[in-house]
Amino acid sequence: MVFYFTSNVVSPSVTLFMGADKHENEDLIKWGWPEDVWFHVDKAGQVAFHKDKDVRKVKVAKRNNEIVNRLNKTKKEAFPDLRQEREERDRSEREDKKKVLREKKEKEKEEEKRKKEEAEVRSYSTLMRTENMTTNYDGNDSDDFM
Structure with missing residues (x-):
């Protein structure tokens, strides 16, 4: 069973997860998301963090039960399939990356095609084609100039 708490102190609100046992x-740690911050609080109140470099510490002069009470009001219990949620998220992220790469390749192909067409328009290879040429010959074989 996993306990969920919602904190509306920050915007957007965040969800806190707590396991019932180790x-x-x-x-939770194994199937958690990369941006999650994990910490452990033992019975004496000692806090240990999973990734210390991601921690921003704030000193509190006096214990404030108002915060704990506010979180306890949002407490929910559930039995989530953490592995499935993580795999779905990872699959979705991979699909998004593939989509972005496909779009990028399509744009590159279109740009290359456009440049090729522009180069063809500017080249002289289309100027001297026989089908584009006209003559001023009218069919008279006379040398009458005057």
């Missing part, structure tokens, strides 16, 4: 916490 096994669920390990699954």
